[in-house]
Each structure stands twice: as C-alpha cells, then as structure tokens.
Amino acid sequence: MVDWQLWCTANHYRVRPGAQLGQLATAFHYRRSQVVAPQKTGKGPWAAAGIAFEAVGPAVFVGWARGGEVYDCRDYGCGCGFQFVYEPGDPMGRPWPTPLIQLTATAEDQTDNVYRPLVAMIKGGALADLIPKTGEEFIRLPNDGRIDVVTSSARSRLGQPVTYVLQDETGIWTKASGMPKVADTQRRGLAGMGGRSTETTNCWDPSEESTAQLTAEATVQDIFRFHRVPPAHLSYRNKVERRQIHRFVYAGSWWVDLDAIEAEAAELLERDPAQAERFFGNRIVHGAGSWLREGLWESRKVAA
Template identity: 65%
Template sequence: MAPDEEFRVTFPTLFVALDWVEAHCVIPDGFRKGEPFDLLDWQFWCLANAYRLKPDVVWNPKDPVLAPAFYYRRSQIVLPQKAGKGPYSAARICLEGLGPALFAGWARGGEVYDCREYGCGCGFVYVYEPGEAMGMPWPTPLIQVTAFSEEQAGNVYDAFVSMVKNGPLQDLIPSTPGEEFTRLPGGGRVDKVTSNAQSRLGQRVTYVPQDETGIWTTTNKMTKVATTQRRGLAGMGGRAEETTNAWDPSEQSVAQMTAESRAKDVFRFHPQAPATLSYTNKAERRRIHRYVYRYSLRENGGHIDLDSIEAEAAELLEKSPAEAERFFGNRIVSGSGSWVERAKWEKRKAPTPREIRRGSLVVLGFDGSDVDDWTAIRAETADGYQFTPTYGPDNLPTIWNPADHGGQVPRLEVDAAVDELFAKYEVVRMYCDPPYWESEVDAWAERHGEKRVIRWHTRRPVQMFEAAERLRTDIVKADSGFTHDGCELTAQHVANARCSARPQGRYVLVKATDPQKIDACVTSVITHEAAGDVTAAKGWRSARSNYVYLPSTTRRR
C-alpha cells in the first residue's frame, strides 16, 4: 500500500504502539544522543503498516498471541544509505521486546494502556477511543537481530542497546545489556545472530529484524537462515522485517525474492525516483537523491544533507557506478553496463495510454523457449508504437514465465494467443525465432500464410547485431518516432540485456546472469526489425489512424 503525500492512515492499526515508541525510545548516537526519538514520516508509515490490523479480527483472550490479527505477516523496507533504517529497527526491537506489540481487542472507550502496570515508571498513559485497537506486550519475547556479519548485526543491536541505556527503558531491563544478548523482563531476551550462529536457528522466536537482506544469498547460507527463522516465527505467531539497500539482481538475494514474491501479506516500502532519470547525469542524480531521501532530509526534520550524499555518490560512481546507484539511488541495477540504459528506455514510453483498435495494421515478433527462458510476443504499429498484446478472457499479457505454469511454457495457450492476435489485428508480418517451436511456427505459417509468418533466427550474429542496433538507435536518438507501452516485464528484460563482443565490432545480446531474463527484450528487437522491413518494402497500407487515445482513468492492460 503506497503512502499519499500526507501519510494519512486510513486503516486500523495499533496507534498505542506508535505513541509508545516516541515516548520511550531515544536517538541512539550523534550530537542529539538521548533526545526523544521522533518518528520520521517514513518510519511512522512503516510502523503503522507493520501493526495494521484486519478490521474484522476477533480477539481471543484464551489464545491472544496466535490470533491472526495483523494484516501483514512480515515487512520489507528498501532505502538508501544512511536514511535511518538502523534506528528505526532498534525502535521496533524496543517495542517488540517491551511495549504493546500485540493486539488486545477493540476498545469500548475509556480503557487505558498504563506503563505502570508493566513495571515502567515513565508516566506514559494512553487512553483508547471507542472502537480503537488496544495493545499489550509479549509475555516472553525472543528477538533475533540478524545480519550476515557481526558488524552489520551490531549496527542495529548497538542502536537498540543505546536506546535502552539512555532512555526510560533502562529501568525495565533486569541486567546490563551484553555484547551478544540482552535479558528482558519475564525471561525474554534479544540475541544478536549472524551467519556463524546457525545453532540458534529454529528457536521459537517472536520477532526477527533481518538487516541487509540484499546480500543474503544461497552461497553465503543466509537464504537458509531467513527461511528457518520464518518457520520459527510461524510457530509463535511472530513476524519478521527486512531492512536493506537496493540489491544486485544478479545475486538472487533474499531481498529480491521477497520483492518478487506474489504474497499479499508482505508489506513493502521501496521509494524509487522516476526511471526516466539518469543516474550518470549530475542534475538528474540530484533529483533522484532528493526523491529517495525526501523523508530523511534536514528540511523535513531528518538528518540527511544532499551535498554530502552527492559527494559520496560521485566518488563511488567513478569506481563502481552500479553500487553507487544501488546504495544512494535506491535502484535495482546489476554490476555491469546495460545494452540500453533503462532511463533511456523509459523515456520512450508513450505519454498517453493507447488502445489499438481491432483490425489495425501491426507486425508481431515472437521469441519462444520451453522450460527455462521466457516466451514472448510483442507488436508494433506503422507509426512505431510497440506494445505487449493481451489474449484470452482475462486479457493476460503475451509474456509467459515457465515458473508460472508448472515449469513449462503452456504451448496451447501460446498457440491460442497467436490465433487470437491474427483475428484481432491485421498482421502484416510476424517474425518468429523458431528453435524449440519449429512445429508451431510451421502450423502458424500454414494457417495464416507463409508470406506473413516468417522464420527469423536470432542465432545469426550479423543480422541480430544489425536488428539490435536499429532498435537501440531508435531508442536513444532525439528525433525518433519510436514509443512503447511501458510494459514493466519488457522494461526489466531490456535492463537485463548485456552486449557480448563479437568480431568486426559486433555484439550479441546476453543475460547478465542466468536468472536475469532478456526474452522480452529480444522479442522487442525482432518486432522492431519486422516493422522496419515492412516500412522499407512499403508494406503498410495506412491512410487511416490505427489507434485511439484513452484517458488515463480508463487504461486497460
């Protein structure tokens, strides 16, 4: 759920928890160490969503912890360097360990949360309004502050310890916090856990802050840590929260898997500047920084100075452009250069949504796979508008991921989609890359005509290089008429495409890594080549408009 500009909370949540945090937590370090910890807008928003409640949940006093009260099972926060993730995580640890982090029913009005009932003499009293959600602490919380390295785990754990030692919570801690764990009232504790502490996994944890999951991978065994902790949380009705910088999509990190998951009960917060802005352009980079840091800027009550961020980013940009863009621009980019910078592709997105009329003249491009890579069909009009068509009763996009279909591309669906597109549009030409699909391409040529369905092999290095260069030129040149529909899957595949050098100054398109698919990009190249060839052959017969403009409120996929 995206915030509006005022971060208005229009859903039920534990407001008592948000007020408790500001009354008990303090700034952990710096010149303002020990001063009250006032939530920044983004911190307020993320906490409000973390404790968002299902409006129809019924509290069971006999089984209060396991009641499925919360709307989100876990959270993910993706923000740039120094935006305030560490102090935020520390504050939530304080809340989960000592504050009203559990749902305790709906108030009739007049009920109170009084800290004195829980051994805290700070004087905090919260009066509930009628119908408001009430909160209570965990009886025996077990919290694991988890990161890949000791230093990373310490960034969060040490901030938590500082909040406890320098604020009103120090009276609640039965002993001095240690370097590895802190004892909590009632037998609870907060542990610091890294990749080396595998023996602690599988415990009956109640809350797990997982820091920098963008570098948690199968190789460093942190994927197993994440899944094991989540199983432990499930048994206790507990929850997890990831905090991370943007990740390298070539590494298949835990953060990436969370972001790409289709689970509806995961709250995600990942502000990103418009993709049309180029990070290598200093003026546009400034706009990117202002956007992703806007909740933490000094002018908005935060601590971030944009000049300092620019200085660090510019220095890192000289040695590692991708890292600079991830760490400070909050963007998901790979470690090597793209065939086409995604910002340039995004700038070719048509400014006004378009719907192509039935019977319009189009060309089609097809690139097929079987069990690993994706299969895609793209279309293009005579005036250079490229789009992903839809098919079937649900108007699904003509891009198929084998993982969504039991591990294999649904060939009958693809076949039906091709027939539907030929029925819907007047297809002047269709270029098809035939490997794995020879029989289907033969059948399409027989049904729709050998002059319209053409076998176009992408494995020919000279022809493929020229076709890729044609599309790249029309993407980057100022006076090009090429536009596209903004298909997000295609944009990602374009960003994934890399150039692999070949003799005589040519290249072929390759994936940065195997998980980073480029099939929709290759299909776009094929489609644009078909359109260019038809134009050269004067094959379009169009004195009529072949599209209509629709207002944005009626846009359809």
C-alpha cells in the first residue's frame, strides 16, 4: 500500500486500547470510514483489498497477545504459508466465521471499479486456493460466506446480516437514486452483526445531499474521514495552480500521470468546470445547474 492507503487502512483497523475479547465492531476506534479522493487515485484496488481482507483475513479482534502466540494461515485452510508471531501487547485477529460482504454501488458498471481488481487479486494470488470460483455477481467464500454485488436495481439482498459493506461512489447516492435508504438498511444490518463499513467516493455536489455529504457533515466522532482538501488560495481555473492542486491531492499515488490528469481535467473544465474540480481537484463545489449562485439566497434574507 502507498502512504495514504496504509493510513486509511491503519485507521479503519485501529483497535481501542480497552478492547476486550468478544467485542466485534466496538473493539475498534472507528465504527466506519469514509475515503474521499480524486479520480484514479487508487480507491478501487484499495477497496478491493479491504474486501479480500474481510473475506478471509484476520479482521475480527480476539484479544491481546501475551507474546509468542502464532497466527498461522493453515489454521483457516489457506496454503499461502503466512505465519505471524505476536509480540506482547499486540492485538490478535482471526477471520470472520461466516463473512457476509456486500459491494454496493448505484449501478452494475459502477461496481466494476472494485469488483474487477478484487477478482484479479483472488485469481492472481494465494487466495485462489481458498476462493476457487468467482462469479459475475457474487463470490462464494469458505465457511458458507459470500461477497455479493448490490446495486439500486438488485436490492433483494438488503436487510441481510452483513459483516462488512463497501459503499462505493456515495457522492452520487442522492435521494432520487434511492441509495441513502440502501445505506441506512445496510448500516442496520451491520449493527446487528457487529460489522463495519467503508465509503469511497469522489467529491460531491453539495446541493444534492448525497450519502457522502451526510457522512462528511455528521457530527459524530466515530467515523474515520479521509479527505485531502487542497489549500484554499489555489485556483482550479489557473493552470499552474491546478498543477499544484493535482500534486497535492494525488500525493503518494505514483502510478498517476499528472500530465494525463491535466489533459482530462482541461477538457472537462471547458464543459463542466465544477465537475472537473470535484473529480480531479478533490474539492466540494456546486454543479453548473445550480438554481442560484452560491450565497445569493442568504444575502437577500431579511432579519425578522
């Protein structure tokens, strides 16, 4: 993982010092996470790795080590040869007995961003042993677990006792899409199982009240939120400053070609500047179709 990915992973799995054996979601510092990052930073593969971990990795807290205890993949039917000897005070883990995971997006092609790298990771590595078959819409896991793809048109699996949920591109989970209800239902299912969830998204249009926006604006403290907002003095309309913004928001994602990002951003800027700034500049800005320009309504208010 590159720096920002590791930072998000470490925070999502940060264990509370007072965590006790038997606690599930409550063993962790955060109940859920939200990662806001621009187009092509590597959110999809990162989210796929998270799903793979929740599927067969030691995602459940099982107490603190005295030292010398061993995590051995073979105990869970995996032949990859991974072993880990715990130091005194390490949090120990084991896989979920029957993981039930949902990969959620508004539409089928949206789920590809995560599902494709997930299938590639499974087929191309040690997980092929544990997970011999990957289907189009679901992946069967050992111990009767599954990973299901859930979209707005295929909601039959909602309300299930899920152990982990990825909610992808929640910036377009608007009321009209019906997705905020899906998000609520999934969170209720997670609460019943002691499971947790992660949101990944581009920046949203603040006039749309998307799920991403509600999460970002929530006052609760038990959500880990990652959003690298570029310095306010830099203008996205200025080419030199835009370059600085890209350098800031894509830091660490070494596979990203900033010239290619600039080319795509420049083209989109001509047509839909707000979208370009959201997608590539990682800033929350109103869409071009806003009813009123920002601040106009407020400026006409008469004090009663």
